[in-house]
Amino acid sequence: MKRYLCKLTGLCLLAQTALVGPTLADDFIIVQSTTSTQNSGLYEALLPQFTEMSGIEVRVVAVGTGQAIKNATNCDGDVLLVHAKPSEEKFIAAGYGLTRSDVMYNDFVIVGPKSDPAGIAGSNDVAAALQKIADSEAAFASRGDDSGTHKKELSLWSSAGIDGPASSGSWYRETGSGMGATLNVGVGMDAYVMTDRATWIAFGNKADHTIVVEGDSAMFNQYGIIDINPEHCPNVKTDLAGQFIDWILSSDGQTAIAGYKRDGQQLFFPNAK
Numbered sequence: 317m318k319r320y321l322c323k324l325t326g327l328c329l330l331a332q333t334a335l336v337g338p339t340l341a342d343d344f345i346i347v348q349s350t351t352s353t354q355n356s357g358l359y360e361a362l363l364p365q366f367t368e369m370s371g372i373e374v375r376v377v378a379v380g381t382g383q384a385i386k387n388a389t390n391c392d393g394d395v396l397l398v399h400a401k402p403s404e405e406k407f408i409a410a411g412y413g414l415t416r417s418d419v420m421y422n423d424f425v426i427v428g429p430k431s432d433p434a435g436i437a438g439s440n441d442v443a444a445a446l447q448k449i450a451d452s453e454a455a456f457a458s459r460g461d462d463s464g465t466h467k468k469e470l471s472l473w474s475s476a477g478i479d480g481p482a483s484s485g486s487w488y489r490e491t492g493s494g495m496g497a498t499l500n501v502g503v504g505m506d507a508y509v510m511t512d513r514a515t516w517i518a519f520g521n522k523a524d525h526t527i528v529v530e531g532d533s534a535m536f537n538q539y540g541i542i543d544i545n546p547e548h549c550p551n552v553k554t555d556l557a558g559q560f561i562d563w564i565l566s567s568d569g570q571t572a573i574a575g576y577k578r579d580g581q582q583l584f585f586p587n588a589k
Contacts, residue, residue, distance in 0.1 A: 460490025
């Protein structure tokens, strides 16, 4: 009799799981985002606050901005949070996203070894600094991965009138990796690296590398958030995604972003309108 009851109870538990499981399993969204936001530790600080408030789990796919946009285009996500505004606007114009909103910003910096072979330490003129790097053929490690950081780096080389990637394989080295991995490569080979400031602050393997170029307005780094168009991606969780976007843009979400610090330094500055 007892064995029968145990079996019956087990069946009842399985039945309850079958009924409740799908609902619980659906209470999550996928955010296609960047390695810079992930490497900085921002999501570890931010997302538990949202989940506690909403009951919605957020799963982040952290890749380069170019890959994140491709993933979202292929309907592999519910929200896109990246940092390459021209590409974001093209994404919406093509009908893949609904609306784009500014979320937060910081800036890019160039870090380099203490020896500073290009003589650029203390500069706030990124074009002049890149010219000196190219002239001296000092090692420069690029992400080379179509990320937001890589896109910005290429635009800065172009604005300076220099084709840095043309020297790929000599003094210009492309890692094809995320920001943290590229910084590790750059530090290992005593190379200059352009990075977002947040990742640099959180980066633990600085060795004798320091910030050598900063403060140029051309190195401004804006992040935007986009909801995926359900007409293009019928399976997108529009309601849950909307709740996340609304929270990120709300005073609570913006306060949470402003409150995230490492070593006493604020990494991102909210600017949702």
